[in-house]
Amino acid sequence: MDVSFALTGKGYVLVAADTTAAHSIIKVKSDVDKIKELSPHLLMAYSGEPGDTVQFAEYIERNIRLYQIRNTYGLRPQSAASWIRRSLAESLRSRHPYSVNLLLGGYDVSTYTPHLYWVDYLGTLAEVPFAAHGYGSYFALSLLDRYHDPEASLEEGIATLRRCIDEVAKRLVVSPGKYLVKVVDKDGTRVIEI
Amino acid sequence: MSIMQHNGGSVIAMVGKDCVAIASDLRLGVQSLSISSNFEKIFPVTERLYVGFPGLATDVTTLREVFRYRVNMYTIKEERAIEPTIFTQLVSSTLYERRFGPYFIEPVIAGLQKTPSGSYEPFIAATDLIGCINFAKDFVVAGTASEKLFGVAEGLWEPGLEPEDLFETISQTLMNAVDRDAFSGWGAIVHVITKDKVITRKLKGRMD
């Protein structure tokens, strides 16, 4: 039942995920952070099978950190995305595949460009201007088709994201109540109050 | 629904006069939901050889990376570019390695083969998902729109097409076939390979 969205703008990527932890029909928590800061310029929103999600996200987080410690510089968004995709693709054909879907938002400090990657549990990777996972995607993607602007300022980007959140709240039966929104740009990652 | 239809997408290759063409749509979907309208499935292997991977999108990326690795090692050790016939065998044996747990991809190969006399002759081939090769003298198709592609290509293709005519033929074939397929579309990309250059064009189709 997780919902997550992300969109690019002029020099930034906005990533949003709901903050609910659910056990069957019961909400057990409403302040869960499902967006990991993998590196100073890389965000990863994760959703899917409870248990798999946290396990996989921490595995990725620590390996990305290890690379940075070994080589002093971190992986660029494009390389990190390829490596994470490979992890999922290899997992898919193992005995216990991870069921985790991801949105990767990064800012490449060597080319000064924002990048957003849509990744699913099969290891499908696509670079996209905007993306969503979960039931929210059916509402958000059509809204983003209409309102997304890759040259939009951060304020405009947040306004577009708001439309998505409001639409899901209005139309989805099992809509989550709260969202956590983070942004990544040239200055790094930070939480945005919405 | 079959896993081969999960992400959608189609590829076609055609033979012309001293040239070949390969084209695909650009859709990436999850069943009926479109995720991206810029997902390329055709990749260059050498300056005169391209390969297309219609099928499950995770395997498109994996196989692209596997073949890039193997072709690069071949090129640097042999000190020459790989020829289409050899690459086709590589594709076939790589896929057959996974005979009982296959990659869900049906590759399409198009290129110009160097003859002993130094000239180039057109080469196209396709394989199934476990590497059974299908050589063809006219055209090969694969992907979710393959039935429609067969029909349109059968009607439009003729032997001895010059590069520009071949471009028109393959573009019309692909565009009209994917319009009848819900899982392919969202624009297309066409490569026409000739002796001294490759012409690449992106096409806009019905973007709905």
Add this chain to the structure above:
Amino acid sequence: MARRYDSRTTIFSPEGRLYQIEYAMEAISHAGTVLGVLTKEGIVLAAEKKVTGKLLDLSSAKEGGYGGSGEKIFLLNSNVVGGVAGVTADANSLVNYARQAAQQHLFSYNEDIPVEQLAQRLCDLKQGYTQYGGLRPFGVSLLYAGYDVHYRFQLYHSDPSGNYSGWKATSIGANNGTAQSLLKQEYKDDISLEDAIALVLKVMSKTMDSTTLGSEKLEFATLTLDSEQQPKAKIYRASEIDALLKKHDLAKKDEDTEMKS
């Protein structure tokens, strides 16, 4: 006395030395010279070939491939050119290892391997042979001329012990002391690629045994950026080397040209 400590790689001598490593270094100091000069616009690499002769079949080196005759200068990856000095057979094995490591990185991360990481991979391998018993070290020093987005153009040197270091200009092989001091005198931080080519050829002509340079004694390569800011390695073919030498007035006089290609 020495006999007791130099027959195995893993044994320190009482003075704290590893003789096998020093012997490997000695082997390298008799090998053909390899020179590298770093500039802001690119890197120049040149090497002296030792295996020459009228009867040597060079037909495979003339066409196809990526240029070069494959004795001293190798393309390790699309962004790294390597120059080797030492035991040729060992060098071939290291070159193959480097190529495989570079392709594995490309496979894992979908990017060209950063230059320092490639040097590190080879040094990890080389270091292993100074510690594990029953094996001799690689008798090879390498120069790596490469480009990556993190540190732009870079020139590294690695030796049989598994040490590596970055340089603005350096040399390995025979007469490397002479070459180094010449480079130290002439190198400037803002040297252009053209001047670096001239410098390399000049130093090469002074350190090599023969009085005149020719493509049968020389390998040459540059690494620059193309119009799309992508690294472009160029390993010169025999005819291109001769043309270059002619341009810099270092070519052989016609009467002793036996092997002109």
